Amino acid sequence: MLKRICCLLLPILYMGPAFGQAPKQKPNIVIILADDMGFSDIGCFGSEISTPNIDRLAHEGLKMTQFYNAGRCCPSRAALLTGLYPHQAGVGDMIKYKGSPAYQGFLNENSATIAELLKDEAGYNTIVSGKWHVGLQQSALAYNRGFDRSFTMLNNGSSYFNSAPLYNDGSKITFMLNDKEVTRNDTSKYLTQAITDFAVKSLDEIKAQQKPFFMYVAYNAPHWPIQALPQDIAKYKGQYLKGWDVLRKQRYEKQLAADIIKKQWQLSARDKRAPAWDSLSPEEKDKWDTRMAIYAAMVYRMDACIGEIITKLKQLGKDKNTIILFASDNGGSADEVKSLSTVIQKSGVPGSVNSIDSYEIPWANVSNTPFKLFKRNTHEGGIATPLIAWYPGHIKAGSTNDSPGHLIDLMPTCLDLAGVKYPTQFKNRQLTPLAGVSLVDAFKRKPYTGNKTLFWEHEGSRAIRKGKWKLVAESGQPWELYNLNADRSEINNLADKFPALVNQLKDEYGQWAVKVGVVDWSKIANL
Template identity: 75%
Template sequence: MKHLLLLILCLLSGSITFAQKQITKPNIVIILADDMGFADLGCFGSEIHTPNIDKLAREGLKMTQFYNAGRCCPSRTSLLTGLYPHQAGVGDMVKYKGSPVYQGYLNEHCATIAELLKTKAGYNTIVSGKWHVGLQPSALAFNRGFDRSFIMLNNGSSYFNSAPLYNDGSKITFMLNDREITRNDTSKYLTQAITDFAIQSLEQIKTDKSPFFLYVAYNAPHWPIQALPEDIARYKGKYLKGWDKLRKQRYEKLLASGIIKKYWKLSDRDSRASDWDSLSPEEKDKWDTRMAIYAAMIDRMDAGVGEIMNKLKQLGKDKNTIVLFASDNGGSADEVKSLATVIQKNGTPGSVNSIDSYEIPWANVSNTPFRLFKRNTHEGGIATPFIAWFPGIIKAGSTNTQPAHFIDIMPTCLDLAGVSYPQELKNRKLTPLEGFSLKNVLLSKAWNGHDAIFWEHEGSRAIRKGNWKLVAEIDRPWELYDLDADRSETNNLAAKYPDKVKALEAEYLQWAQKVGVVDWNKIKSL
């Protein structure tokens, strides 16, 4: 009876006891990278200098089988709402595609983390960076629970200004709270601007006793690959060893760290990437420069993470703050130089006068040891390096290998804040959450997790149930993998276990009907 009374008192006061430390409504920081692969951080096998993010991993938790939704808009939607993207109206990107499930902006039946933490628990709420979950006023950050916001509405932008990026006449839109702003060539490098707004917002609320929720959505390292000259210089020449050797090097680091199992093979180099040794010296130099720019973008983002962490410490907020870090999808195979829709610029690589991407060969390195890329639902497209840091709460250097997904982030935030997910918000009926709180994972306790996790993006589709994964690209037959034995998806077992394929397909189709998936070929014909 005594213990029951104590539990009731804790619940009523909004405080929760983790391990030996009692916290009350922790500050919550979510940091999201854009188009960064599974193996692009130092703590996940990379040679790129990421000491600040590596420190979070060293002092916190790495989840090595954490999943995103495969692309920018769907992943951001799932992160913010705890729903599969289709359920929140963003089954694809931000253009209307013929049904409410593909309307292209957050619908009225979802709520964001900020809306619920603000209205139900009194949190100060801040977002800085890429928004990309709708262009409609009802879906903008200042109407979705954020007190302070500096956001980019589009998928990408120059890192030096807000000049048009596309040939269709569409503009790049940045917003400061509820008004549009223009970035010009004298503006800060975008990654720094995102960091600075986050820090300035924390400074503005430093005397407020209320907790805060900070969502930092970096645009790096999404194309166009552009970086500060001094950052590029630190990496130029380091990639002349080529992608074949670098993939092997990252693979070996992942093995040594225990992030991947010793019997998971390194997938073959993507067939569209050349043998590095077949390239001319001029070609090698071009490719080295591209990867140097990409690495510099991640390096600068990591420096921003360090600045934010230093500000938290300076304000005395770090001891009661949880930080979550992830990437919205795998490395991108986009070949921007071949896109007629993009305004082409061929100036100095990495500068404001250059529009370029690092393309298939280097994206294949980013996603080591996996296959395929952003937009695909093979592991290369949906595996994310996930890190959780909470001093005194999360065991330093811990690792969890259970499958989890972006849909779990919202319920985790609510659980930490002592907030129950409501059936309605502001007279809007809400779709029930799909995700589960990760609080037990953070505490190194048993977590029941998911019976199954699902994906669909532009016809690419998958289900993971236990160690089994059924996956197919658009208009392609199902492939079946035992991820415990083969997370690199190198041994297709579909022909060997046809009954398993049928059973998983039936479960996938049931989910697809539930969330409103439409045949992508029908959508394309609209």
């Protein structure tokens, strides 16, 4: 009798899946971040550069066309990793201390990384490969921030062929393999390939484990110095002799045809610092063609390496339960490296280890089509990024979402996917509440509006976006107001027409700035 009662009660007491079904697996999560890649630099967002693997992710997944970064490498990485505005994580600027907690230059104790929370709260394996750049202090290094396996570059950039110094101030380029420094020499693999190989190798090392994994692949490409493999450069040499004026228009037309942009958004004017292409001599055209061919080769090789990661996931049978998220840390860079006295200049064969160069304002203006301005700026050219989300069976193929989103949303998205609640405390550290919101509803095509208000500040450049309105100002310049529904290219400044709205948004920005610790840039710029 007792045996019969136990048999009857057992299905009631057992709270697991019924009828022998396996528990639902937590998804594997891969975040891939490009460095200094503009809004239009991949094929599915308008580019002529061949990016079939990224394009495949977009074709089989979701494109978010009004997604944002924090305008520069360090702040964007801090925002992505922590789900906080950069200032809240201690990285309001770069990795140099600027006199206040919001600009201390490394991840603070009131932030936790995606890896820390997924590892401790959900049992994930955690991997990072690539550019780290959120602090040089031990407490801020990847192996102390939740990553089981890490190959990281701590600096803003490096030669793609070795780890020789880039700057003439005596500072070194530091690569780390877990907790040990490693040196890259001229016989080392091309950096984009080395980052990929570590990621693939790490996946092989954990393939027998039943735990899910979180992997963050942070490419340094296509950040300067523009250096690429000779065969990749040859693929693009001569393709840019048509010039930046033609290329910007062609990318713009492709974006319109692909519904990446709205037809009412005009193509912004060529940056006034860039000459008309037809005014250049044949020798100048050849030089500029070479620069862009090298840049294109860097994007092309990054895409090929992303293809290797996708292939490895499929080989391991992990592709069906893995979500891949792809974005860029800021817009195309207007840096003119050959004019920087702080950089060790090299003028060897363009694109080689013996050359230090950048693609400068004219081509960065193409990268950021249809927008104006660049990395470091909080106009759209500096902060707009493609966001591609791929998750077979969960995200509808070929879908598009034009709701605003931001890198601060990736932490809450990862936690949501893994079924983890963001804690108020972590390892005796009081955590700052998340600034981002989960993107999962957007992935599921449910009603999703994103963050209704977003904010930016970087070296005095500042902005607030609330609904269709954006208030933006460069450092030391007056506020500008744009209706992004009608004019995301920021051509028609409406500040004089709507002074009350300017004041309202300015006040709201001011409240946010106080909350996160923004400091007047003119008072800290030289610290």
